Amino acid sequence: MKKLKSNIGWLIDKSDYTREDIRQHFKKSANTISSWCTGKSHPSAIELFDLAELLNCKVDDLYERKVDETD
Template sequence: MLISKIGDCIKNSPYSREYIRKQMKISANTLSNWSTGKSIPSAIQLFKLSRLLGVTVEDLYNYIEEDSK
């Protein structure tokens, strides 16, 4: 299971949501959906966002393996 930490990384960044949105060339709705985990950025977008925020891809998401019982 992927757990999004994009919202936390955005809150801790020195950039406004508007600046991030414009740099990423995405809508406010898309950024909101990424921040809340409603949708997942493509691999390319994920790398661009991590570079913009100065964090690793792993900082943006946690992966937790679910027991397959």
């Protein structure tokens, strides 16, 4: 089974933005941003493009496709 591994937290950490900056920009709770960073939930398609622009990366860089060997 293919899954997505979030790189959002890592990309935020290496950017000039803090998670609080991202939270305020998207008007989301700290829990939502944390869930984006851990892959428990995902931004909408529009938010993905906006986040990629903020983090100076491509949308493809926000996630990696992983194959879950246990399935």
